[in-house]
Amino acid sequence: MICVNNKLSRDFYLRPTLKVAHDLLGKFLTYKSGSKLLTGRLVEVEAYIGKGDPACHAAVGKTKRNEVMFGLGGYSYIYFIYGMYYCLNVVTEDEGFPAAVLIRGVEPVKGVEYMRQRYSNPDKNKLTDGPGKLCKAFNLTGKDNGLDLTGDKLYLEDCGYKVSRIERSQRIGIKKGVEKLWRFYDPDSIYVSKRGIKRK
């Protein structure tokens, strides 16, 4: 799949978060790690919207950790969790409205051998089927928080790929706001996260 400089514009991210989440499926995520180019196609995402969403980090108000979510859409929000993992989010909507889309799963497209190097088990097959795993594979950490997604370090592109089916469900791994059907995924991909499959 050839894809040259077709980055999603700022306007893409400034739309309502549920629309952005839905439209992100099938888009290509690229990260430049040194001289390496790492790319994956999005297959699973979740929306976290505003102070009224109890599962959203912004529900407690603006803090040092979540402040990028309060800013303009089209930036990365990366946070550390469970002492071991990072999670990548895409900030959405206008400045002052805190919302983001969590990237939960991608299909590796480019740089797979480099992603594999980051795991101790060299035979590991599924490297990007889960939010913590894909950050590890892409070498995304706290240093990449707040990056401009219309820039050159970390960005999303439309490569003309069309997802044939999109399904919707409850979000995974949260205790509050469980009733909202704000998770979107491609049911035909094997890179949908394991917990995501189990919890149906």
Add this chain to the structure above:
DNA sequence: TGTTGGATCAACT
């Protein structure tokens, strides 16, 4: 200054 729990994953039983 101290405590607590989390948008996870892998390795167990």
Add this chain to the structure above:
DNA sequence: GTTGATCCAACAC
């Protein structure tokens, strides 16, 4: 189905 790994932001004191 359960548990351990392992950090830091948030909040209570």
